[in-house]
Each structure stands twice: as structure tokens, then as C-alpha cells.
Amino acid sequence: MLDVKLLRQQPDIFAQCLKVKNYVLDVNEFLFLEAERKAAQTETERLQRERNARSKRIGAAKARGEDIAPLVAEVGDLGARLDAAKERLGQVQARLHDFLQQIPNLPDASVPEGRDEADNVEIRAWGRIPKFNFEPLDHVDLGVAGALDFAAAAKVSGARFVVMKGAVARLHRALTQFMLDIHVAEHGYTEVYAPYLVNSASLYGTGQLPKFAEDHFTVEGGELHLIPTGEVPVTNLYRDVILGAETLPIRHVCHTPCFRSEAGSYGKDTRGMIRQHQFEKVELVQVVAPDASWEGLEELTAHAEAILRRLELPYRAVVLCGGDLGFAAAKTIDLEVWLPGQGRYREISSCSNFLDFQARRMMARFRDPDRGAIDYVHTLNGSGLAIGRTLVAVLENFQDGAGRIHVPDALRPYMGGVATLDLSAGLGLSPPAS
RNA sequence: GGAGGGGUGGCUGAGCGGUCGAAAGCACUGGUCUUGAAAACCAGCGAAGCUGUCAAAGCUUCCCAGGGUUCGAAUCCCUGCCCCUCCGCCA
Numbered sequence A: 001m002l003d004v005k006l007l008r009q010q011p012d013i014f015a016q017c018l019k020v021k022n023y024v025l026d027v028n029e030f031l032f033l034e035a036e037r038k039a040a041q042t043e044t045e046r047l048q049r050e051r052n053a054r055s056k057r058i059g060a061a062k063a064r065g066e067d068i069a070p071l072v073a074e075v076g077d078l079g080a081r082l083d084a085a086k087e088r089l090g091q092v093q094a095r096l097h098d099f100l101q102q103i104p105n106l107p108d109a110s111v112p113e114g115r116d117e118a119d120n121v122e123i124r125a126w127g128r129i130p131k132f133n134f135e136p137l138d139h140v141d142l143g144v145a146g147a148l149d150f151a152a153a154a155k156v157s158g159a160r161f162v163v164m165k166g167a168v169a170r171l172h173r174a175l176t177q178f179m180l181d182i183h184v185a186e187h188g189y190t191e192v193y194a195p196y197l198v199n200s201a202s203l204y205g206t207g208q209l210p211k212f213a214e215d216h217f218t219v220e221g222g223e224l225h226l227i228p229t230g231e232v233p234v235t236n237l238y239r240d241v242i243l244g245a246e247t248l249p250i251r252h253v254c255h256t257p258c259f260r261s262e263a264g265s266y267g268k269d270t271r272g273m274i275r276q277h278q279f280e281k282v283e284l285v286q287v288v289a290p291d292a293s294w295e296g297l298e299e300l301t302a303h304a305e306a307i308l309r310r311l312e313l314p315y316r317a318v319v320l321c322g323g324d325l326g327f328a329a330a331k332t333i334d335l336e337v338w339l340p341g342q343g344r345y346r347e348i349s350s351c352s353n354f355l356d357f358q359a360r361r362m363m364a365r366f367r368d369p370d371r372g373a374i375d376y377v378h379t380l381n382g383s384g385l386a387i388g389r390t391l392v393a394v395l396e397n398f399q400d401g402a403g404r405i406h407v408p409d410a411l412r413p414y415m416g417g418v419a420t421l422d423l424s425a426g427l428g429l430s431p432p433a434s
Numbered sequence B: 001g002g003a004g005g006g007g008u009g010g011c012u013g014a015g016c017g018g019u020c021g022a023a024a025g026c027a028c029u030g031g032u033c034u035u036g037a038a039a040a041c042c043a044g045c046g047a048a049g050c051u052g053u054c055a056a057a058g059c060u061u062c063c064c065a066g067g068g069u070u071c072g073a074a075u076c077c078c079u080g081c082c083c084c085u086c087c088g089c090c091a
Helices: A004-009 A010-018 A028-064 A069-075 A078-101 A150-157 A167-184 A200-206 A231-238 A288-309 A357-362 A387-397 A408-415
Strands: A121-126 A189-194 A198-199 A225-226 A241-244 A250-259 A278-288 A314-319 A329-340 A342-353 A364-368 A371-375 A378-386 A405-407 A421-424
Touching: A004 A010, A010 A231, A028 A069, A121 A250, A121 A278, A121 A288, A167 A189, A167 A250, A167 A278, A167 A288, A167 A378, A167 A387, A167 A408, A200 A231, A200 A357, A231 A241, A231 A250, A231 A278, A231 A357, A250 A314, A278 A288, A278 A387, A288 A314, A288 A329, A288 A342, A288 A378, A288 A405, A314 A342, A329 A387, A357 A364, A357 A371, A357 A378, A378 A387, A408 A421
Parallel strands: A189 A250, A241 A364
Antiparallel strands: A121 A314, A198 A225, A250 A278, A278 A378, A314 A329, A329 A342, A342 A378, A364 A371, A405 A421
């Protein structure tokens, strides 16, 4: 949600900024609704004031033991007029609210112009892209002996699901634990366990509603929704909260499954586990004072990058262009990992600064001791990292051409010391030491 | 699933249908006192929005949410949500 007061003052400047996000702000519609709102609100408040004054006089007269009948008669149709005014105000406010809810966040001035992901700008790259003396397989082929079983998942559930078995299932678990441990022990995040089903208010708070209702799953007959990302339950912890300044910055790490309907992505990434209805993610969330959010974005991005570096996975960081930027974000840095099976970089983390956009929607505030005032916090989040895609990256980058996967050093303690996974043996389970 | 109790300001907690946005205490902020601190005492202290160029000032709304009764609702009625206690079931 944007600052309405600022929007009123300079709607044209807002419209100009939103063009970078390919959003057309209907300034005339806004000005019309604002004029309506103002008229309706002043009229309603005027009638309320009159009613209050009259009621107060009746109360006073009654207290003095006087006959209140004439005073009551005098009220006349005030109630009816007030009801009508309230009705009108309610309607225009609802329209205005809807209008404002649909407007995306303003992109930061540093966000490059552009239409789609082809226009994103690389800001750094790390690691060496592996050279193989064989044709690298993608994860689907690497797991074909049974460790990654897409057919079984299709039978049990449908398309866009996976069943992992044996060593790969363990690798998946190991990655999760590894990431959580690093973020907690070394990056100063507090671990959080949160619900996977949330109410609509939470989805409004972080901006998944009202515009993107088709992107997530809603439980039939209920008002609960499967979370599309851990961002939703974790950021909403601070909905309707006024924080003490001393509690900032807040850093949370949370491992959750994520559920996405992937409506509108038919035919896209249908092979393998790049785009699934269900995947796991370790999410980083920060709640900070307004003057600390840009620093926070750099920091949070570096925390996500640290995981890739320790896993020795080559990646690059790109700044999303206006056209590719999400609804609520002012700026987003994507981390893209190299996938030999596809011969290209793929998104594995998305780190965003939302400024006060989410905070405004969810009334997440803090008490600023310097000014003695209450102000909105700034919120940030990023994947640290998406587990499924990290698994794919490990399998594809560390294959040896003979169906074996080299386990990166950092992960071995989480794999019971195992250095190599043999996927050719079916489930990739090492034969028992006999 | 059954029975009962309850949702009031940062917290605890009063509240009669009519100067109640709401007693009191705690916490917090400022002051007096003190070498300093504590204690004591004095004062202040909820949020959102609107009108106003700014400011001064004024107004409206908010006592879980949504309806209703009434000239007037924190207070009465209905519905929903949430919490607590006991019983049952249960990972």
C-alpha cells in the first residue's frame, strides 16, 4: 500500500514512477474517488457531530429531570440522513481501498527499466562454471534409476510433484539443516516455525492478495490458504504490532514447504523439479527501521550468497528490471545458480526490499524514540535458499559422468560423512558396510 | 465432539444505556529532591482518519469483528472469530 497522502499531493509523479513497473496509474479515477471521498466524509462527520451534540443535550436534560420528548422530536430524520451519508461514504471508501490495494509498490530509483527477465542486469558473478569431459546430465536423468521418481509422484498426486528416495532424500534434508544452521549460528537469525496454512488477512498483508489469488491454493470450504512462501506467516507475525525500537532489527529464518498453483505457467519448466506445486524453502525475513533497509538488503543477499559459496555452487546476482519486479517490492536482487543440465543460470533466491509497502498494509510499526513518533517499519525477505533447486544444482554441478555425485565438503557433516552418492545403484543408497 | 467462562489502552484491571476515550495500578517520559542513583512527590502519557497551504485549532471514528435496538451503546440483543477451564478423543 502506498502513502495516500503523498499520492494525493503528487499523483503524476507516482504515475511516472510506476511506468517503470509497466503499471498505468489511472490518475483521473483516483482524483475522482478522492473528491467523492472527501465530500462524503465531511458530510458524514458533520451529521455525526450534530447527532452527538443533540444526544448529549437530551442526556443533560434528562439528568435535570426535564421532559425530553420535545428534544427527541427535534431530532427528526437526522438518523436517516446519517445512515444515508454513512452508506455513501462506505461505498466510496471501499472503491478507493480497492483502487489503492491494486497499485504496486514504487520501484526504487536504482531499478533498471526493462520489460522482462531478459532485461535484468547482472551485478556480480561468483565461482567457476564447471567444464566436463562428458555430456553433463540434468537432474532428471541423474535420478532416473529411482532416486528422483516423477512417475511415482504423478501417480500419487499429479504433475509438478516429485518423490525423492534414499540418498537424494537425505541430501534434501541435509541441505535444509545446513542452511538453517548457518543462518542461525553465523548470520544472527532467530529460527521460527510457523503455520503452513494462513488466513486471507495475512495474504493481504504481504501483498499476495487481492491481485494474485490464483497463484496459491485455498483449502476448500475454508478461509485458509496454503502458503506460497514462508514470507507470509513470518512477516505477518508483526501485523498490527507496534514494536519497540530496541527490538529492531528483527531477523528470522524459517524453513517451510511452499505451495504454488503455477497457474499461467503451463508448458513452462515442465521437466524435472524446477517448478513444482510443492517445494521447500529456507526463508530469511528482516524487519528493520526505515533508515536501515537498504543496508539490510545488501546484508540479506550476502547471507543467501554465503550458502551458495559454501556449497561451491557457481552463481550470479542480477538486479530485476522494472518489468520483472514483483508487486510489493521496491527492489529485488535475484541469485541465479548455474545448472549444467540446462547450460544456464536459474533463479535460486530472490531478495527484496519492500520498504514500508507491506508494513503499511499490515500496520507493522515501531516507536521511534528520536522523534517520539510511531512509524512504519521496513520489511525485507529472501530465499536462503530454495531447497529443491539447490538440490538440483548440487546434483548437476558435482556429477562425475558415471552416475556418482560428489558431496561438497560443507555438507558432509550433514550426510553422515559420506563423500560420494552413487545414483546408478537405484536409490543412491550406499551399500551397507559389510 | 460435550459443558462452562471470557475478549477493555504497552501490561494488569474497573466500568451504572447519557460530559467514558474510558477509573486504578504497573510500565514509560519530563520535572522537583539528591554529589549521583534509588525512593518519594508533581506533571504528562492510546490509535486511526478528516478539515486546515503550514501551523494553531477543531472534528470524526475505534473498548475482538459484523449486524441490530435506541435520540444516545464499552454497557442491551443476534451472528461470527479468537482465547481459557473441565470432560471425551488423540500424534
